Amino acid sequence: MESRCQLALFRFLFVLGLLLLSAVSTLVQAERSTDRREVPRLTIDGAIGPATADYIVRGVAAAAENGAPMxxxxxDTPGGLDTSMREIIRAIVNAPFPVVTYVSPSGARAASAGAFILTASHVAAMAPGTNVGAASPVQIGAPGLPPASDPKDGSGDKPKDGTSTPQKPASTSEAKALNDAIAYIRSLAEMRGRNAEWAEAAVRDAASLSAQAAxxxxxxxLIARDDxxxxxxxxxxxxxxxxxxxRLDTQAVALANVDPNWRTRLLVAITNPNIALILMMIGAYGLLFEFMNPGALYPGTIGVICLLVGLYALSALPVNYAGIALIILGMALMAAEAFAPSFGILGIGGLIAFAIxxxxxFDTDVPQFRVTxxxxxxxxxxxxxxxxxxxRLALQSRHKRVATGREQMVGTVARVLDWEGQGGHVQIHGERWRAASTVEFRSGQSVRVIDVQGLTLMVEPPA
Structure with missing residues (x-):
């Protein structure tokens, strides 16, 4: 009896120990999770466009809702669209926590729009072997034009800091874009206490710097080797x-990658100018085939969906309205070729207008946002x-025999149903027609239609 009590007590103590061990482990894990805070890491890899802006803006908003410390x-970007860049910068500037931008890995760059974003960040960091700069918004001047200064008088020499000689804008619109970009990047640099003079040179002269020089x-x-x-x-x-x-506290911080969701991936696909153009073409031809064959449903349904998605993509991209007008004109001319064949004049003209x-x-100097x-x-x-x-169909139809109307009846062979004197009735195409002739026929005999007078067929014996 005593041994049984000791065994039961041992079992009780063993179970109690397991429960205590489990509770301690849970508390330790909770303490570790509490101490080890997560910092969202967003990634910009490639050209900056509407999808990138949506991804960053939503990521910053989600981090603010979750109470992230930073x-x-x-x-790593070659640049991108000005409108998308400004959306990202607005999100960074208005963020309720520090935003750290890190140009990484080695070999990466923060060019053009990337230089603006790096300048606007609360902390700007680069990895060894990276570069920043070349932030000119448009191409100033044209290839082959002489520089603004005369090299003979020595004013065309390169400045001592290695940047290129500034050139005068070729037009008023370029001057406005240049001055606006200079003022914008200077304000960002001054707000963050960084080198505003070099920031202006990055825009005006497309100056670039390595990580150490920056x-x-x-x-x-700062320069950091890794995370x-x-x-x-x-x-x-x-x-x-x-x-x-x-004051940043990063001792117990874990970086959590934030991957683009389905919305961002879809936006990346449809805001590709090549995809947008193809969607517009599918939509136009789908509607054209639906109008040519009313009730087919499939071409019209697919065409409307593709056209609406293509129009949404165009609304998110910088477009030239003259280009859109030429595309619409080209589609209209190609559609007119189908309904009013002109033996290629309308179609070829529409094709030329569409190609131009x-x-x-797409009104942008970013190669990634142009039609290839x-x-x-x-x-x-x-x-x-x-x-x-x-x-081809128009030419074939021109040489074919008429298949409908009065002209189609002439020359067709009919069968006599009944005949009396110089008139009677014949069957043609399953229909009963009144017929007349100077020749008398008998029932069942074949006759050939030679003319149509009102609702009476003039017939004669077949040749």
Missing amino acids: ILIQM LDQKVID ADLLAQLHGRAVKIGGGEV GATIM LPVLGAVAVASLGATLLTM
Whole structure:
């Protein structure tokens, strides 16, 4: 009896120990999770466009809702659209927490729009082997034009800092864009206490710097080899947020990658100018086929969906309205070729208008947001094929025998149903017609129609 009691007590103590161990483990894990705060890491890799802006803006808003202590933007970009860049900068400037932008990995760059974003960030960091700059908004001047200064008098020499000689804007619009960009990047640099003179040179002269040179000239705040080195250097740094100051605590911080959601991935796809152009063409041809064959439903349904998605993509991209007008004119002329065959005049004219419109449709100097020549050529060839097919059908129909109307009846063979004197009735195409002739026929005999007078067929014996 005593041994049984000891065994039961041992079992009770063993279970109690397991429960206590489990509780302690849970508390330790909770304490670790509490101590190890997560910092969202957003990634900009490639050209900056509407999808990138949506991804960053939503990421900053989500981090603010979740109470994140800071946010990290890892960047490698050749530049992008001005409107998208400004959306990102507004989100960074108005963020309730520090935003750290890190140009990484080695070999990455923060060019053009990327230089603006790096300058606007609360903390600007770069990895070794990266570069920043070349932030001119438009191409100033044209290839082959002489520089603004005369090299003979020595004024065309390069400045001592290695930047190129500034050139005068070729037009008033370029001058306005240049001055606006200079004022914008200077205001951002002055707000963050960085080198505003170099920031202006990056826009005016397309100046660029390596990571070490950027640190020496106070363009950035630090150089970090990797994430661990970055977090170590950020710890204890004072950052101004609004009217106050925040001291970063990155000792117990874990970086959490924020991947683009389905909305961002869809926006990336449809805001590709090549995809937008193809969607517009599918939509136009879908509606055209639906009008040519009412009730087919499939071409019309697919065409409307593609056209609406394409129009949404155009609304998010910088477009040239002259290019859109030429594309619409080209589509209208190609559609007119199908309904009023002109043996290629309308179709070829529409194809030329469409090709020119697609070339100038996107008003941007960013190569990633222009229609590529292979896609333009493929769309043009497809449109040319549709035009040639329409021309072929028109020529074939011109040489074919008439299949409907009064002209179709002439020459057709009919069968006599009944006949009396110089008139009777015949059957043709399953219909009963009154017939007349100078020749008398008998029932069942075949006759040939030679004329149609009102509702009476003039017939004669078949040849």
